[in-house]
Amino acid sequence: MAEMKTADIRAMSEDQMDDAILSLKKERFNLRFQRATGQLENTSRLREARRDIARIKTIAAQKRAGKTK
Incomplete structure (x- = not known):
């Protein structure tokens, strides 16, 4: 697996992020x-x-912080 780009990560849902982690x-x-x-x-x-x-x-964390504000 190559280095992940931030744009690719931002396009992921929370579940996809959890799976990737x-x-x-x-x-x-x-x-x-x-x-x-x-x-x-x-x-x-x-x-x-x-x-x-x-x-x-x-x-x-940035996505979660953006939702709560």
């Missing part, structure tokens, strides 16, 4: 195990996954 967390878990066993080839993917999760959570 869940899949990224699973991917990150697997990447950590691959790194620990020396099987991870693309080490930058760990960083991308972590930042994608943060990006989605930030946009989700």
Whole structure:
């Protein structure tokens, strides 16, 4: 999975964002195990996954804040 663009994330519904976060967390878990066993080839993917999760959570919080105002 490539880095997610903010425009793509903003177009997602809240359920889609939750699903994306869940899949990224699973991917990150697997990447950590691959790194620990020396099987991870693309080490930058760990960083991308972590930042994608943060990006989605930030946009989700902005959407929720916009609804309550």
